[in-house]
Amino acid sequence: MSRRWLFADQLGPHFLDDRRQPALLIESKSVFRRRAFHRQKAHLVLSAMRHRAAELGDQARYLRTETYADGLRQVSEPLDVCHPTSRRALDFVQRQGRVTVLPARGFVTAMTDFADWADGTRRSTLRLDTFYRFARLRHEVLVEGTDPVGGRWSLDSQNRRPPPKKAGRVAVPNPPMPREDDIDAEVRADLDRWEREGIRFVGRDGPRRFPVTRREAQIRLRHFLRHRLSAFGPYEDAMLSTDASMAHSMLSSSFNLGLLDPMEAIRGAEKAYRADGAPLPSVEKFVRQLLGWRDFVWNLYWYFDAGWRDSNALAARRTVPQWWQEIDADVVRAHCLSDVLDGVRSRGWVHHIPRLTVLGNYALQRGWRPDELVDWFHRSFVDGYEWVMTANVAGMSHFADLGRMSTKPYASAGSHLDRMSDYCGGCPYDPKARLGENSCPFTAGYWSFLHRNKDRIRDNPRMARPLKQLAQLADVEAVAAQERQRGSDPP
Incomplete structure (x- = not known):
């Protein structure tokens, strides 16, 4: 019987063929050295791996190494692995030559x-x-x-x-x-x-x-x-x-x-x-x-x-600013964005609506690069992985593929936030205002986004009404100029 290599997202019993199958888990330090992950995500992943190894006891071989390659050099027996969840991991496994890749598990439709x-x-x-x-x-x-x-x-x-x-x-x-x-104390x-x-x-x-x-x-x-x-x-x-x-x-x-x-x-x-x-x-x-x-x-x-992740049909060229990369909620005055960023900073998690209507929406309006945002969501959320964040960002919130999987950009103005949340009460910005010092960054950003991309989305039937409204705005040029001046500064 081959030893089953379990990646850190393959920790349930359904990733083994029977309760006696020998397992291999490799804790690669270089994964965390390459990029800055959320501290609580790192804790969650390592704790889950070590708890699974403890459950399996002598059935599992648990290696703490600098890289996966270092770990594999310590194992001479045949290995198999359920289909990994990222292209990079799959490519690495296939390059080993001696690891059999099995069909994916942990999903319903094959x-x-x-x-x-x-x-x-x-x-x-x-x-x-x-x-x-x-x-x-x-x-x-x-x-x-x-x-x-x-x-x-x-x-x-x-x-x-x-x-x-x-x-x-x-x-x-x-x-x-x-x-x-x-185990949690050891991880910390x-x-x-x-x-x-x-x-x-x-x-x-x-x-x-x-x-x-x-x-x-x-x-x-x-x-x-x-x-x-x-x-x-x-x-x-x-x-x-x-x-x-x-x-x-x-x-x-x-x-x-x-x-x-x-x-x-x-x-x-x-x-x-x-x-x-x-x-x-x-x-x-x-x-x-x-x-x-x-x-x-x-x-x-x-x-x-594989190029889907790097889609950028709306030509979003601005790099994600440092305050966002560092999850610095304290520099933000807009109530919704400050609170949601603080949730990410404090918990490594907010539910999917603030991810889309606050975080993704704001980044879309500012024209931040979707590939950088895929990476940020992957690293900053306890449940973030490339396979899901590629769709959430490139396919949905940023509409970077011009509709291969969704029908329109996930863009909305402050009025939607006001209706579906309690954020606008007490916020220094007015969700109805698109121009001036108290203009809502989401309302101003929404019209600026439409103005900037009107030629790219003009053939989208679901955008016909917003674009008609845009054409009737007498101050749209002023709004667009205002948003260019604001740039990527925290609102």
């Missing part, structure tokens, strides 16, 4: 099945909605024969409530928090020592907030399905400065570390609807995120060519 579906669409663009229907039917999730449960494939129209601003939070119990142990001490040796991190250290073992992840999943799922759908697109997690599952890092198989969560949500009476709109939304969105962007990363 790469071959996705490729057959994508090839069969015979379209230049691929859309989540059509893939999601295919996946629901293929895996028989929330369907009755060939029809969706409830009669509609998407129930998004019932899941767009503004946040409960008066209450200040969604009325659900907080997710269970893990307890740190001796090692990271402190690495910093003294010159390895640099961004963000702040803090108590571990996310699971590092399958048991911890299962406890959080069960709690979510029982206590938080019902409220997930209605407020899924909303934000509150006083409620960072709202009703989100906070399980993305557990799926991306491989601690949970997504299908067990999907079936758990389906059971919550069929047996326990959970509201269908919330269940459908959660299933859409896992079976639809997560599998869609994973498969697109491999289906599209």
